[in-house]
Amino acid sequence: MTLSPLTSPLLDGVTHGFFTREGGASTGVYAGLNCGTGSSDQAEVVAVNRARVAEAMGVKALAGVHQEHSAAAVVADLEAKPKADALVTATPGLALTILTADCQPVLFADTQAGVIGAAHAGWKGAVDGVLEATLDRMEDLGADRAHVKAVIGPSISQRAYEVGQEFLERFMDEDPEYGRFFVNGVDGKYQFDLVGFGLFRLRAAGVAEAEWTGHCTYSDPARFYSYRRTTHRGEADYGRLIASIRL
Structure with missing residues (x-):
């Protein structure tokens, strides 16, 4: 099976892809294109998967960071993998x-200046400013x-993202207006719109265009x-999707 990266017309002219799990060598719960070196998958198989992504991107190596749900952003360096998101x-x-x-x-591009970016934005990184x-x-x-x-790119949607009262209060303490990204769920829970929040932060930051x-x-x-x-199914581990962009 070949790789099947998703692309966006907003980034036309820039090589990029939100890679799915299709076309990978991993098996079991990782079946497919698991690119997570932090997973418990076989290291040599993850290396094969990442090599396939590099080939699809037209490069020999991939630049990344040691992700930790922070708001840190760095200038990429193939020789280093700093803690950042x-x-x-x-x-x-x-x-x-x-x-x-x-x-x-999240993939970013200013084609006029020739500058690109990539961010891992979970709820914590997004609210903290990544x-x-x-x-x-x-x-x-x-x-x-x-x-x-x-x-x-592909992210958990609001209908699947159930959170509790403490989670809601973390956002309301930051800004009461953030309540609009929550709707009532069942049993006193809420459904959080992570993507809607991400789009709001991007547009408020002044980007030209933003989409999911x-x-x-x-x-x-x-x-x-x-x-x-994976958590709901009680599985031992999970694969990681990879998104990539280059000039």
Whole structure:
């Protein structure tokens, strides 16, 4: 099976892809294109999967970061893998990558300035400012956020994202207006619109355009890994999806 990355017309002219789990060498609960070096999958199989992604992106190696749900954004470096949740570059041929399994993978491009970025934006990173930090680092390299287009890839949708009262209060304490990203669920729970929140933060930060590809990771097990779905099924571990962009 060949790789089947999803792309967005907003990023036309920039090589990019939100890769699904199709076309990978992993088996069992990881079946498919598991690119997570932090998973318990066989390291050599993950390396095969990542090599397939690199080939699809037209590069020999992939730049990434050691993700930890932070708001840190850094300039990409193939020789280092710092603790951060976003990376940027103005170097042609350098493929940025982010791993997710329900959190938002966000790809950015200012084609006029020749600057790109990639961010891992779960709820914590998003509320703490990882998307804005990515734009700041892009501007350090000469980008203009008014020219930046941003695309959110496959993420958990509101209908699948049940949260409790404490989670709601974390957002309400930040800004009471954030209540609009929650709707009542069952048994006193709420449903959180992570993607809607991400789009709001991107647009409020001043990007030219922002969109979501419209794919829910939880609801499509054939194509996407999902941490929450794995938890609900009582599985031991889960694969990680990869998103990549390069000039």
